Amino acid sequence: MKRRRRMRYLAWFVFLLVLILGAQGLTANQGVSATSAAEGPYEGHTLVSVQSYGLDGKLLELNEKSEVVWKFDPPNSRVFDAEQLDNGNFLVAVTTKLPPAKCPDEQLEVASEQCIEASVVELDYETKEVVWEYSWYDEKITHHEVHDVDRLENGNTAIVDMGNDRAFVVNESGAITWEWQAENHLAEGTQFHETYGGPADPGGEKDWTHMNDIDKLENGNFQLSVRNFDVVVEVNPETKDIVNVVGEPGNTEILDHQHNPYELRNGTVLVADSGNDRVVELNATTDEVVWQYGGRGLLHWPRDADRLPNGNTLIVDTFNDRVVEVNERGEVVWAYEGVQMPYTADRLSVPEEDHETVPGSELRSRHVGTDSVQSTLKQAEAYAAFVFPSWMNLPELLTLAGIVLGTLLLLLEGSVAVARDG
Template sequence: MERRRRMRHLAWAVLLLGLALGVQGLAANQSVSASSAADGPYEGHTLVSVQSYGLDGKLLELNEESEVVWKYDPPNSRVFDAEQLDNGNFLVAVTTKLPPSECPENQLVLVPGHCIEAKVLELDYETKEVVWNYSWYDEKITHHEVHDVDRLENGNTAIVDMGNDRALVVNESGEIVWEWHAENHLGEGTAFREKYGGPPNPGGEADWTHVNDIDKLENGNFQLSIRNFDVVIEVAPETKNITNVVGAPGKTEVLDHQHNPYKLRGGTLLVADSENDRVVELNATTDEIVWQYGGRGLLHWPRDADRLPNGNTLIVDTFNNRVVEINQRGEVVWKYEGVMMPYTADRLSVPEEDHETVPGTELRSRYSGVSSLEGTLKQAEAYAAFVFPTWVKLPELLTLAGMVVCGLVFLLDLSLAVFRRE
C-alpha cells in the first residue's frame, strides 16, 4: 500500500514537473534583441558570424538599428571567421557536414556516416553567389572546421586548417604558395618543444594544436593562434621559424585556449582569452597584462574582440549568446542578444587590420568573477545548449532534473513491484 501511494505521488510529480517545463518553454524569451546606451556604439554596420550549436550556422550583417539587412545561411553548416573585402564581397569560412555518398572514401575511415567539406568562400554581396572558393574534405566536423581566413594585399588568401594542424596561403587559382605544418615547428625535437614544451602530437585525427587564427602582420610575419598550446606565435614566412611567442603551454594565467588575437599598433596584443572568460590586452614582449575585461560575471567564453577607433571594444560573448560593445570605462553601450553561439563580429566601418585606436593603458579594466558553484552552474547551462533547445536554461534544467529523478524512482518502484509478484 505504501509503495502504491509513493508511486502515485511520483507519477503526479512527473506530470506536474512536465507541465511546469512546458510553461517555462512557452514563457521563455527566444527572440533576438538589441539595445544601446545613451552615448551609443561606434558608427557602422556589424558583421556577425554564427557557429551555432548544431548545423544552422549563418552570417549576418546588422545595420545601426541592429536590424538584419543581409544574411547567408548555408545548409548543414557552421560559419566561422568572415570579413568584408575592398570590392564589397564577403570572405567567409564555412564547414559543411556531408552524407557519405558525397565523401571521398579516404575520409570515411574514422566516422563512416559522414565527412565534412571545409570551405573558404567569397560571396558576391548582391547575389550571395560564390565567386571564389577553396575547399578540402576532412573526417569529422568537431575540431576539424576551418576557423579563420584572411585576404592578403596581393590577392592571396591565408587560411588555418585545424584538422591538419597547418596554416597555408593559396593564390587566386587555388594553388598553395606557402604552407606551415605544426609538426615541423611544435613537435618533438623542435626548438619550441625544447624551450616551452607542450602537448605531444597524438597523431591521427586527434585535436592536437587547434590552430584557429592567422594574420599577416605589418612586419611581414604571420601571426598564428595555437589554442591548445595557450600561445600566440609569430612565424617568419621565408624560414617558417617561430620568431616570437606570447604565453606558454599550460601557463593559463596568461592565456587559456584563446581565440582571435589582434596586434594593435602600439605593439600590444588584444586577445579573446576564452577559458579565462575575459578579453585581455598583453604586452607582446613581456606577457604583462595591460588591460582586461571579463570574469564569468561579465563574459562566458569570449571568442573575438576588436578595439574600435574611439577606444570601445567589440566582444563576442559566445556562451552568453550575444555580442557586446563596451566603452573605455568598461560599460556596455551596445549589445545584440539571442544569437546562438556567435563566433566573430566586425564593425564594417573599421578596417579589418591596422587602424588607429586607444591603447589599453588609457582604458579602465573590469573583472567580475563568480563563486565556484555559480561558475559550475553557468557551465552546465552552456553545455546544455548542445543537447537541449536554447531556451533551456538553469531553471528549466532543474525542472528537468526533478522529472528524471522522480521518473527513475517511479520505475525502480515499479520494477520491484513486478519482481515481487513473480
C-alpha cells in the same frame, strides 16, 4: 499502502513538472534582442558570424538599429571567420557536413558516416553568389572546421587548417604559395618544444594544435593562434621560424585556449582568452596584462574581440549567446543577444587591418568572477545547449532534472511493488 501513496505523489509530482516545463517552453524568449546605451555604440553596421550548436550556422549583417539587413545561411554548415573585402564582397570560412555518398573514400576511415568540406568562399554582396572558392575534404566536423581566413594585399588568401595542423596561403588560382606545418615547428625535437614544451603530437585525426587564427602583421610576419598550446606565435614567412611567442604552454594564467588575437600598433595584442572567460590586452614582449575585461560574471568563453577607434571593445561572448560592446569604463553600451553560439564580430565601418586605436593603458579594466557553484552551473548550461533546444536554460534544465529524477523514483517504486506482489 504507503508505497502506493508514494507512487501516487510521485506521479503527480512528475506530471506537475511536465506542465511547468511546457509552460516554460511556451513563455521562453527564443528570439534575438538588442539594447543600446544612451551614448550608443561606435557607428557602423556589424558583421556577426554564427557557428551554432548544430549545423545551422549563418553570417549576419546588422544595421545601426540591430536589424538583420543581409544573411547567408548555407545548409548543414557551421560558419566561422568572415570579413568584408575592399570590393564589398564577404570572405567567409564555412565547414559543411556531408553524407558518405558525397565523400571521397579516403575521408571515411575515421568517421564512416560523414566527412566534411572545409571551404573559403567569396560571396558577391548583392547576389550572394560564390565568385571565388577554395575547399578541401576532411574526416569529421568536430575540431576539423576551418576557423579563420584572411585576404592579403596581393590578392592571395591566408587560411588555417585546424584538422591538418597547418597554415597556408593560396593564390587566386588556388595554388598553394606558402605552407607552415606545425609538426615541423612545434613537435618534440623542434626548437620551440625544447624551449617552451607543449602537448605531444598524438598523430592521426586527434585535435593536437587546434590552430584557429592567422593574420598578416604590418612587419610582414604571420601571427598564428595555437589554441591547444595556449600561445600566439609570430612566424617569419621567409624562414618559417617562430620569432615571438605570447603565452606559455600549460601556463593558463597568461592565456587559456585563446581565439582571434589582434595586434595593436602600440606593441600589445588583444586576445579573446576563452578559457579564462575574459578579453585581455597583453604586452607582446613581456606577457604583462595591460587591460582586461571579463570573468565568468561578465563573459563566458569569448572568442573574438576588436578594439574600436573610440576605445570601445567589441566582444563575442560565445556561451552567453551574445555580442557586446563595452566602453572605456567597462560598461556595456550595445548588446545583441540570443544569437546561438556566435564566433566573430566586426564593425564594418572600421577597416579590417586598421589597428590604430586607444591603448588599454588608457582604459579601465573590469573583472567579475563567480563562486564555484555558479561557475559549474553556467558551464553545465553551456554544454547542455549542444543537446537540448535553445530555449532550455538553467531553470528549464532544473525542471527537466526533476522530471527525470521523479520518473526514476517512480519506476523504482513500481519495480519493488511488482517484485513483492509476484
